Amino acid sequence: xxxxLAYCLSLDDKLSIYDVRDLNFDETxxxxxxxxxxxxxxxxxxxAFEASNELGTFNAKNVxxxxxxxxxxLPTTQHVAGCPYVSLKASASGxxxxxxxxxxxxxxxxxSELLLTRREYVRKPVAPAGxxxxxxxxxxxxxxxxxxxxxxxESAPDKTSVFAHPxxxxxxxxxxxxxxxRMPLKVxxxxxxxxxxxxxxxxLTDNKGLIYWGRIKKIEDFHSASFRIDFEDKVWFKKPxxxxxxxxxxxxxxxxxxxxxxRKRKAFLEEIKHAVDSDKALFCFFxxxxxxxxxVPGKKNPEKPFExxxxxxENLDHFIIREAPGLE
Ligand SMILES: [Zn+2]
Numbered sequence: 001x002x003x004x005l006a007y008c009l010s011l012d013d014k015l016s017i018y019d020v021r022d023l024n025f026d027e028t029x030x031x032x033x034x035x036x037x038x039x040x041x042x043x044x045x046x047x048a049f050e051a052s053n054e055l056g057t058f059n060a061k062n063v064x065x066x067x068x069x070x071x072x073x074l075p076t077t078q079h080v081a082g083c084p085y086v087s088l089k090a091s092a093s094g095x096x097x098x099x100x101x102x103x104x105x106x107x108x109x110x111x112s113e114l115l116l117t118r119r120e121y122v123r124k125p126v127a128p129a130g131x132x133x134x135x136x137x138x139x140x141x142x143x144x145x146x147x148x149x150x151x152x153x154e155s156a157p158d159k160t161s162v163f164a165h166p167x168x169x170x171x172x173x174x175x176x177x178x179x180x181x182r183m184p185l186k187v188x189x190x191x192x193x194x195x196x197x198x199x200x201x202x203x204l205t206d207n208k209g210l211i212y213w214g215r216i217k218k219i220e221d222f223h224s225a226s227f228r229i230d231f232e233d234k235v236w237f238k239k240p241x242x243x244x245x246x247x248x249x250x251x252x253x254x255x256x257x258x259x260x261x262x263r264k265r266k267a268f269l270e271e272i273k274h275a276v277d278s279d280k281a282l283f284c285f286f287x288x289x290x291x292x293x294x295x296v297p298g299k300k301n302p303e304k305p306f307e308x309x310x311x312x313x314e315n316l317d318h319f320i321i322r323e324a325p326g327l328e
Contacts, residue, residue, distance in 0.1 A: 002070055002071075002108050002109065003017075003040075003041065003055065003070060003071035003072070003085060004016065004041070004108075004109040004158070005041040005071075006020075006038040006039065006040070006041055006055050006071040007038065007039045007040065007041050007046055008020075008036055008037070008038055009036065009037040009038070009039065009051065010036055010037070010123055011121055011122070011123055013121070013122075014041050015038075015121075016109070016160060016162070016165060017057065017058075017059075017060060017069045017070050017071055018069070018160060018162035018164050018165040018168070019119065019121070019160075019162060020033050020036075020038075020057065020060050021059075021060055021061070021069060021162070021164065022162050022164075022264075023121060024060060024061050025063070025264040025266070025267035026263050026264055027263055027264065027265065027266060028263045029121065031121075033057055033060040033061060034060075034061065037051065037054055038054055038055040038056075038057065038071060039051070039053060039054055039055060040053070040055065040077075040079060040083065040085055041085070042079070042080075042083045042084060042085060044080060044083070045079050045080045045083040045085070048080045049078055053076075053077060053078055054074060054076075054077065055071045055072065055073060055074065055077060056071070056072045056073070056074045056077075057069070057070075057071055057072070058070050058071075058072050063267050063270045063271050063274070064270075064271060064274050064322065064323070065322075066322075066323050066325065068105065068106060068107050068168055068172050069168070105172070106172035106173050106176075107165075107168045107169045107172045107173065109158065109169075110158070110166070110169045110183040110185075110194065111158050111159055111160040111165050111166055111169070111185070112158055112159065112183075112184055112185065112186060113158075113159040113160075113185070113186040113187070114159075114160060114161070114163065114165075114166055114185065114186070114187045114287070115159050115160065115161040116161075116187070116188060116318075117161065118161050118317065119161040119162075163285075163287065163317060163318045163319075163320060164320060166185060166194070166211070167211075167285050167320055167322075169183070169194060170194055170198045170211075170213075171283075171322075171324045171326065171327065172326075173194075174324075174326040174327055175326055177195065180193065180194040180195035180198075181193050181194075181195045185197045187209075187211070187287060188209065189209075190209050190210070192210075196210075197210055197211055198210070198211050198213055198285075199211065199212050199213070200212075200213065200214060200233070201213060201214030201231045201233055201235070201250050201291075202214065202233035202234065202235055202236070202250075203235075204235060204250070204290060204291060204309065205235060205237055208290045209290065210287075210290075211285060211286070211287045212285070212286055212287075212290070212291075213283055213284065213285040213286075214231040214232060214233050214250070214283065214284060215231065215232040215233065215281060215282070215283055215327070215328075216229055216230070216231060216232065216275070216282045216283065216284050216321065217230045217231055217232040218230045219272065219275055219276045219321075221272075221273075221276050224269065224273070225256040225259075226253065226254055226255045226256045226259070227253070227254045227272060228251050228252070228253050228254075229251060229252050229253075229254070229284050229321070230249065230250075230251045231249070231250040231251065231284070233250070234247035234248055234249055234250065235247070235248050235249075235250055235291075235309050236248075237293060237309075239293075248293060248307055248308060248309050249308045249309070250291055250308070250309040250310065251291070251308055251309070251310045252284070252286060252289070252291065252310065252311050252312070252313050253310065253311070253312045253313065254272075254312075254313050254316070254319070255312060258313065258314070258316060259316070262316045264316070268316055271320075271321055271322075272321060275321045278323075280323050281323065281324075281325075281328050282321055282322065282323060283321070283322060283323070283324045283327055284319075284320070284321050285319070285320045285322075286313060286318060286319045286320070287318040287319075288313070288314055288315050288318045289311040289312065289313060289314055290311065291309040291310050291311040292309060292310070292311065293307060293308070293309050294307070294308060294309075294310055295307055296308055296310070
């Protein structure tokens with residue numbers, strides 16, 4: 001069992017590693033995980049030790065990661081007996097490193113829902129009227145999470161507002177098709193197992209409103225003002241006037257205004273510029289728009305338009321370009 005969450009001292013709240021990443025890159029908040037203090041999410045465990053009994057992070061600040069981000073025990077981290085996270089404790093016999101390595105594997109905590117409204121993080125808890133005393137000892141989120149740290153936590157609804165989290169579940173567990181078929185995901189009004197909620201871009205005409213993904217063929221960088229992502233695979237589609245299916249290219253556009261106003265602009269530009277320069281296989285994941293067949297003016301001959309499935313990305317929070325070695 002991996003840490004699903006860690007308690008963040010300054011926010012007095014439990015965060016996933018994806019929340020931490022989101023906060024690190026958000027230019028509208030002052031947050032640097034390297035300066036924050038994270039502790040065991042088990043309340044009993046946390047209260048039993050000094051505040052200096054901390055957890056570490058892995059890939060919390062790396063914009064372009066391949067290995068699954070997570071919280072980890074430090075060699076000094078202690079847990080009370082019976083803490084569900086105690087099995088993660090590096091053994092005293094000096095095999096900490098080996099334990100740490102196995103801990104770097106796939107993402108085990110599948111959010112059952114991607115919330116489309118961003119989670120708000122409040123550094124000093126603002127108590128709702130009359131709830132000030134309750135809040136200190138029993139943070140609101142814990143109550144909402146169905147309370148006690150126990151096995152019930154495993155089956156409790158677990159939601160996230162960070163797109164990278166379900167994407168990491170899909171990517172790191174890609175080889176385990178049965179698992180992806182079993183795990184449910186809800187986004188907006190739509191529910192489906194991970195295996196079908198993530199739709200290969202070539203099959204996008206099957207269903208609207210899914211998370212589409214595909215290997216990137218080319219990224220066109222229009223002087224870092226806007227970008228066009230071309231996918232490797234084509235969509236086979238039969239127009240009413242045609243007798244059979246024909247292949248059409250697929251692209252998505254990112255416009256300048258969207259990028260300039262993005263709260264994680266710097267991290268986003270780092271992500272996409274790294275991608276433009278990369279010679280590795282890269283994949284794009286997005287949610288919120290479904291590319292449609294459109295006519296666009298031909299480059300050489302504007303009189304002769306060509307047809308392409310495309311869409312304008314509307315929210316960069318639901319857009320990711322990354323390496324995903326298992327998907328190749
Ligand atoms: Zn613990």
